[in-house]
Amino acid sequence: MTQGKYLLEMREISKSFYHNSVLDRINLRVKSGEIHGLLGKNGAGKTTLANILYGAVAKDSGEILLNGRPVEVNTVGKARSLGIIKIHQELNIFPKLTVAENIFVNAYHGRRLVRCGLIHREAAIEEALKLFAQLHFPLDPREKVENLGVAQQQMVAIARALAANPKILILDEPTAALSEQETEYFLRMLKKIQQTGVTMLFISHRLRELKLIADRVTVIRDGRDVATIPTHALEEERVIKLMVGLETKNRYPNLALPAKKELLRLERLSVGNILRAISFTLHESEILGIAGLAGSGRTTLMKTLFGLLKPTSGRILLRGREIRPKTVRQAIKLGFAYVMEDRLADGLFNNRSVMENISSTNLERITKGKLIDGELEKKIAWGLIRRLHINVRALEQKIQTLSGGNQQKCILAKWLFGDGLVYLLDEPTAGLDMASKVDIYNILNSLICRGAGVIMISSDLSELIGMCHRILVMHNGAITGELRGDEATEEKIIKLASR
């Protein structure tokens, strides 16, 4: 390729977290002055790639070239000095400060605006007005940011980035929180910014908006670039195929066990406005999937069943008997097991040993008199480690030193140690490498083989379709549809989840 043709080139970039390969020799070429779309499903590696470019994540291998010259972007500071600025999914703005103060809050590009450690208010407002005139932003620099709408706050964040005179602006899902109207408005603004000569990398999983805004789009899947297409040649069907890849539901080791008795029934269960009249049944030996966007009430549902939240109305029946788990302890006694979404935040005692984590759910079983029987605790912990094939050197090893897959197995081990009847799993395979995923699926199979029921939340739709016997789709706290595993498709679920 000719030198200077591309402003930015990322060549053969690879990145693994633990053994989980997130980026696999991915390539990205961005022309000067273009808005370059980066399109892919959740978990395809878009954000990791952007973070590497932004210096927030270190790459394992590959190289980055700016104007044809290799650069080392190993810190955020380095990226900024090279003119690479990223606007985060979370905006990092200060609601109590004015628009102008927010824009010039970073001393490095507003040094002349700072006097005695304070932002010089009038000078900042003047600068902001100049910037807004240039960008045609209809914003009042004196306004407090908390009084602005989301789209306007977004613009504040962008104005702040532009005040630093960036060469490349990275926008990571900037429209995620915007309404349709706001999005349209926001995209028009970006087009105007583009005319000032800024090159943009626009990350999105929405094809429609990329068609409106981008000049070219790179589609990535499973950490690899699969195609770079000029926007005028974007065909929806083809792009979706590129994003989704081959039909993958055949790789999930699902088990169809004969129909069994009802295990759990929910009758019009509500929690305030968050969960509205949820009714469904779960059978023995069944895996029930729950799909829905973040905020759809999926996690609230799990928490309510586990006694963490109190229902305001409705009934829960376990094997035909009404139950009202008021505390976690009661829920566990009734046979509920809960594997939370963020295992490091909730599920594990991070700086405790593997053994302490495993035995924490059922101390009664290893207690003799008033003391924990250390020998018995050890024996049982090793038994579980062997049975789940967890890669552990010693029981005293701190849990945080294990890989994600092994940590997740420890959590499952701790629930196998108890006597679970209904397993509530929130994103059980998120962030795990493939081999660990396969392990988790097979552990689920073993649970249903012994008659337990599993309710599984997952954002990985192919996993839900591949593993679950039925899938409930939630939206705004209510169930909007139910699909059998063999009739479900990603398209059908997405429709039900976003209507």
Added chain:
Amino acid sequence: MFAAARQERIKELLLKHKQFDVASLAAMLGVTEVTIRRDLDKLEKEGFIIKTHGGAILKEDLPQPNLAERVPPEVIELGTAAALLVNNNEAIFLGGGLTCQQVAANLQTKQRLTVMTNDLQVALELNNALGVFCSVTGGNRLQGSGILVGDLALRAIEEVHFHKAILSVSGISFTSGYTANTVEEATFYRQLLTRCEELIIVADYRKFDKTGFSRIADLKAAQKVVTNKEVGDDYKEYYFRNNIKLYTPYEVEEIIEPDQTDQQQGGDGDDAGQISS
């Protein structure tokens, strides 16, 4: 689920140590004492042990089975797991060898199932299965086993069609695929693959990274693979990437029925969220 495998393990321990107490067995196998007691009940009924207070001792006068001939636990669990993939009303082919015999042993309760096999031992296993219609290929018997191969075996599958073929193999590796120990077996199984809709490979983890004498097929030829959880991560990843279902059984405790736990639950005065009806 894998009570059978656990009981085998208990037998092994007792053969070695002659006697054992319930608490130690429970701890070693990572299950509750209730589960162990149930296992011991079963082993006593089989006449293998005599239960004592808090434990069990080996029945010494019993003709002790030769350890070498007994089926290893990792193969036993594969039999249970693979049988879950077989449905009623199907026509399947079940290959030869110890692992396939274990699969056969777990097909006893299936209904209207047609099984063809090229192993006399497999056919024997299915002798008392009332819901299973069993036919044998014919052919030349491989020395030292009940496996039938050769022209007559090949002719038997000329005009049949199977929903599934369940085969065990001698070796599985990235470089040579699925392999058998003899050319005759490989030839027969290769032909069989053209007669079935789905290939299920059942092989314990020791068969991986091994190569037999004669090649049957590429790794991608199978739609499902049943093995032990100890198999290497590289294979787990490979099969997942290539849209092949990999089943590895895990041993988890059986659920204790609620009537048995009612007493324990009421024990500490906590109503456990239960509402009496």
